[in-house]
Amino acid sequence: MHELSLVEAILESLIPMCSEYGIEGKVKKVHLRIGRMRQVIPDVMRFAYGVATEDTVLRGSVLELSLIPLRLSCPTCGAEWQGDDPIAFLCPKCGEKNVKTHSGMELEIESMEVEQSDESSDNDPAVRHGGR
Numbered sequence: 001m002h003e004l005s006l007v008e009a010i011l012e013s014l015i016p017m018c019s020e021y022g023i024e025g026k027v028k029k030v031h032l033r034i035g036r037m038r039q040v041i042p043d044v045m046r047f048a049y050g051v052a053t054e055d056t057v058l059r060g061s062v063l064e065l066s067l068i069p070l071r072l073s074c075p076t077c078g079a080e081w082q083g084d085d086p087i088a089f090l091c092p093k094c095g096e097k098n099v100k101t102h103s104g105m106e107l108e109i110e111s112m113e114v115e116q117s118d119e120s121s122d123n124d125p126a127v128r129h130g131g132r
């Protein structure tokens with residue numbers, strides 16, 4: 001499964017990030033930007049994420065995907081276009097094959113949603129074990 005190797009690549013940077021920020025086990029959602037060129041099927045990607053995170057600090061978190069469209073331009077005639085398909089690698093105006101890719105190869109963690117801790121009252125001076 002192609003998606004699983006992508007998920008594993010993400011986890012390699014995501015898991016150390018969790019310990020760095022001290023949010024192990026608190027992550028609810030991970031937002032990922034992924035280019036169309038990666039050719040992932042979102043459902044398969046989410047499933048692979050669930051499997052791959054089962055024994056990690058990210059267990060129980062959900063993967064959200066933003067698919068980034070493919071954006072290309074032609075160095076010969078200057079045309080710019082978008083496409084969801086790798087077949088778009090041909091200039092629609094002049095037929096140039098050596099086109100430039102501007103986006104569509106992304107694989108980056110955009111943001112994470114972390115559970116709010118309820119421990120703030122621990123530092124509250126009003127909470128004391130009283131008695132005089």
Ligand SMILES: [Zn+2]
Pocket residue numbers: 074075076077078079091092093094095096
């Ligand atoms: Zn062209």
